[in-house]
Amino acid sequence: MIGFVFLAVIALAAIGIYAAMFKRNLIKIVVGINIIASAANLFLVSLGYREGGIAPIFTGAESLNMVLATPQALTLTSIVINLAVTALMLSFAIMIYRHYGSLDALKRRLKE
Amino acid sequence: MSEIIFSTGSVAWSPLMLVAGVAIAIAIAYLVRAMGSNNYKRSGEQGMAFFSGNRHPDDGIGSENLYWGFFKSMEGYYEFMKKMHSGIVNDYVFWFVLVVVVLLAGMAFGGIL
Amino acid sequence: MILENAPALAIGIPLFAAFAVFFFGKLGKRAMKVWVVAGLLAAEVFIIWLAMDALSGISHFYAVGAQVPGIISQAGFPVRVVLVVDAVSALVALVAMSLCLLAGLFSLRFFEKKEGGEKFYSLLLLLAAGITGLSFTGDFFTMFVFLEVISISSAGLIVFFREGEGFEAGFKYLVLLAIGALFLLFGVGIFYGKYGLLNIGAIASLVGVNASFIDFTAVALIASALLLKCGSFPVHMWKPDVYQKASGIVSAVLVASGLVGIYALFRVLFLMLANTPLSAMVGWVIAILGVFSIFVGVTMALKQTSLKRLVGYAAVAETGFVLLAFGTGLAAVTSMDIFSFRAVIGGMFQLVNDGLDLGLLFLLIAAVGFVTKKKRIGEISGLAHKSPVLAVLFLIGMFAISGMPPFNGFASKIIIYESVYMASPVFSIVGILGSVMLLAIFVKVFVAIFLGPPYKGKVEVLPKSMLLVMCIFAFFILLLGLFPKQAIEGVFLPAAKALINSQAYIGGIL
Structure with missing residues (x-):
């Protein structure tokens, strides 16, 4: 069933939001954001699907019925951006561990 | 004159007239001050701030104590605000997801109706 | 030929300069500073040229990478990424790039004795490119890309001095x-x-024809993401943390990114919701969020002891004013009566004043920290005896941000008070209360830092470049305050008309 992909997207996004909202370990929050990013990428790629289409490569193509290529470009951009953001967040988590001694989100000093 | 009068719907005022008025007031205040006596010593008793007869504190008065009455009367509100601005990331994400849910519910159901 | 490609160059020059800064850093500190100022100044010149065109009515629509950049839609819909320079986006880009340029000029002496200058300037130029890109973009995916560019580069700038609490603020952000x-x-x-x-x-042109449930879901998701970016009420908590831990220079540029976030939010909302019955509801929701932002920002700011955190909460309140004004305008966009149009003009004026006032205050805090080498507000007092210039500039910034005549805050805020009174008197009352409490907050700060017995520590001489930058801010604050009528007719009226008029935007694209 075609619509199954979108159910998977919603499930992944829900898992990611749950991890970001309820987990106390900073690394788990970063993993949660990564899961939301995977959901967004899956959503983008699945938007371009056409029934019976093949990969959108022109050289040596058997037929001209291809899936859309634009969402694949958008997904690549999104993957690279999320890579940069995840790397930056993880480096911040390392430095927080070095200065505070723990990775707990409840042990914060900036409040009110 | 209408070049320098700024009028909104129901108010009209001219900034340059205000500046002129303030300048005149400052000039009058300066004239009054110049008519005073100038045997005033900066140091010693005459130069210190007045504390209604109490002892002068050594390290100065903090300005945190300025609005005590306001804080005391709004204590309940400030307790709630302290809980809201807890500083924990998870609470911040919760508020964002709440905004998304409220806007989605409002827009999607408002669009259907 | 060069001027034809001005929108793309205004984004591309800081981007290229950001990566070439490392090369110039190897040649010496002087070469690096010259390169940074040259890059920012070139982009500013292009944006000033575009703004002069756009504010007199000529909008530029630019297709990136086309042979003839002016032709957008040959097949009935645009094929390439389009950069849109009309009155409001040119004004917002001008304010943002001017803030970046002035902050860059300010920071030239800030890094005399510190290491790592080239990394700071690289991130600053990247942030300037991202902010300009977000204000010119006409394409949703480019909006996402530039939003991420802004968040990554500003996160790097926030943690630049590597304190533990700075990393916590950067992580949350x-x-x-x-x-x-x-x-x-x-x-x-x-x-x-x-x-x-x-x-x-x-x-937007297709949504206007037959809007449905799916469209509104997408607009809701986009709007909530942009509300997070500009820092409105329920999601404003990152603002005080970030403004507290970033250096004063970085905070001034972050104010610019907040302003561009507000512009992007209302650009999308005015375009998508122009002919649908939802504009009233969304406008009211955003106006209510704005009112809450004003109240929460101001009351939390009264309690703070850290100076930059206090100004961060004041920034939340100032954003609340802009949201209130634009939300009232959005609520009546289908039947634009004179009061809603005035609300949009007031919001536009307040946006520009936001940038000027908060920029001046943050740079002043950085200057005070530079001059006394102290970090906490409790340790400084009586600074007015040693450096009266800083005291006068702080007075100007304080009166401007709380809406006292004859500064620019008064002109914009009185338009907002009057026009949102028609929507609901409560908005106007909370607005006036908010302004008065802002004055109360800053009087407390002024008394704490500048008045009192003379400061006993050593006070360094303020460098001329920093003083010049702050005087430029004060000059524009006074200029906009003393001649508001000319400023409104020349600048803010065309910008407000361009924001509301979705037909002009769509007609330019298709």
């Missing part, structure tokens, strides 16, 4: 903005799935 940008990507994906287009103007 980046987590929130990453989640927000991903929700924006969901909304963009929904629009792409339904229409096959990514261009804002083209989608």
Whole structure:
């Protein structure tokens, strides 16, 4: 069933939001954001699907019925951006561990 | 004159007239001050701030104590605000997801109706 | 030939300069500073040229990478990424790039004795490129990309001095903005799935024809992500943390990114919701969020002991004023009566004043920290005896931000008070209360830092470049305050008309 992909997207996004909202370990929050990013990428790629289409490569193509290529470009951009953001967040988590001694989100000093 | 009068719907005022008025007031205040006596010593008793007869504190008065009455009367509100601005990331994400849910519910159901 | 490509060059020059700074850093500190100022100044010149055109009515629509950049839609819909320079986006880009340029000039002496200058300037130029890109973009996916560029580079700038608490602020900021940008990507994906287009103007023209449940879901996701970016009430908590831990220079540029976030939010909302019955509801919701932002920002600011955190909460309140004004304008966009139009003009004026006042205050705090080498507000007092110039500048900034005549805050705020009174008197009352409490907060700060017995520590001489930059801010504050009528007719009226008029935007694209 075609619509199954979108159910998977919603499930992944829900898992990611749950991890970001309820987990106390900073690394788990970063993993949660990564899961939301995977959901967004899956959503983008699945938007371009056409029934019976093949990969959108022109050289040596058997037929001209291809899936859309634009969402694949958008997904690549999104993957690279999320890579940069995840790397930056993880480096911040390392430095927080070095200065505070723990990775707990409840042990914060900036409040009110 | 209408070049320098700024009028909104129901108010009209001219900034340059205000500046002129303030300048005149400052000039009058300066004239009054110049008519005073100038045997005033900066140091010693005459130069210190007045504390209604109490002892002068050594390290100065903090300005945190300025609005005590306001804080005391709004204590309940400030307790709630302290809980809201807890500083924990998870609470911040919760508020964002709440905004998304409220806007989605409002827009999607408002669009259907 | 060069001027034809001005929109792309205004984004591309700081981007290129950001990567070439490392090369110039090897040649010496002087060469690096000259390169940074040259890069920012070149972009500023292009934006000033574009703004002069746009504010007199000529909008530029630029297709990136086309042979003839002026032709946008040959097949009935735009094919390439389109950069839109009309009155309001040129004004916002001008304010943002001017803030970046002035902050860059200010920071030249700040890094005399510190290491790592080239990394700071690289991030600053990247942030300037991202902010300009977000204000010129006409394409949803480019909006996502530039949003992420802004969040990454500003997160790097926030943690620049490597204190533990700075990393905590940067982590919270980046987590929130990453989640927000991903929700924006969901909304963009929904629009792409339904229409096959990514261009804002083209989608707006199709949404106007038959809007449905799916469109409004996408607009809700995009709007909430941009509300997070500009820092309105329920999601404003990152603002005080970030403004507290970033250096004063970085905070001034972050104010600019907040302003561009507000512009992007209302650009999308005015275009998408122009002919639908939802504009009233969304406008009211945003106006109510603005009122709450004013109240929460001001009351929390009264309690703070850290100076930059206090100004951060005041920034939340100032953003609340702009949201209130634009929300009132959005609520009546279908039947634009004179008061709603005035609300949009007031919001536009307040946006520019926001940048000027908060920029001046943050740079002043950085200057005070530089001059006394102390970090906490409790340790400084009586500074007015040693450096009266800083005291006068702080007075100007304080009166401007709390809406005292004859400064620019008064002119914009009185337009806002009057026009939102028609929507609901409570908004006007909370607005006036907020302004008065802002004055109360800053009087407390002024008395704490500048008045009292003379400061006993050593006070360094303020460098001339820093003083010049702050005087430029004060000059524009006074200029906009003393001649508000000319400023409104020349600058803010065309910008407000361009924001409301969705037909002009769509007509330029298609």
